[in-house]
Amino acid sequence: DVKVTQSSRYLVKRTGEKVFLECVQDMDHENMFWYRQDPGLGLRLIYFSYDVKMKEKGDIPEGYSVSREKKERFSLILESASTNQTSMYLCASSFRTGEFAGELFFGEGSRLTVL
């Protein structure tokens, strides 16, 4: 089975801290995604990557950056966490590119609370 593993299920950070959310997939997928999920707002795409060292902004990239140094790993970085970044963060991967989105495989999510 495909496995997408997110490093932390729950994190509590303070305003202004730098936060790293790590995601690793074991199926050699080209595409990796970071979403955030908030009540009433559904899933919103922050960034995605279709290859190593490649990244594209999603719908809400402000306040975030990403890193993809290896194919299996995609990191989400909050340079200076703020309370409005309290959310559930979901990582996903897929093996298709272009118009064929294919099946997204999601991790279990990382619930971040910024105090």
Add this chain to the structure above:
Amino acid sequence: LAKTTQPISMDSYEGQEVNITCSHNNIATNDYITWYQQFPSQGPRFIIQGYKTKVTNEVASLFIPADRKSSTLSLPRVSLSDTAVYYCLVGTWMDSSYKLIFGSGTRLLVRP
């Protein structure tokens, strides 16, 4: 503006068939329609995917009309464990770039 629309919530009883429809007027010509199920505090999980007409697997069926502007997820004989949020996902071209658009999700409550 591309939009994927689903009902916010649905109620059902155990043993009934449930149909959840998603409208996606601007789906990309060659893209598939995918449905996901999500339980609280978990990531979404793939249920079914289709391009046109009808697709069936061991848990659901997916009906897609010829114009592909909508799709209907059909869950036969639901049980309490089917209580979850269901999302449709399609790809669309917006401003010369390809986007994946999730629906807002349908919260299904199955009652005994």
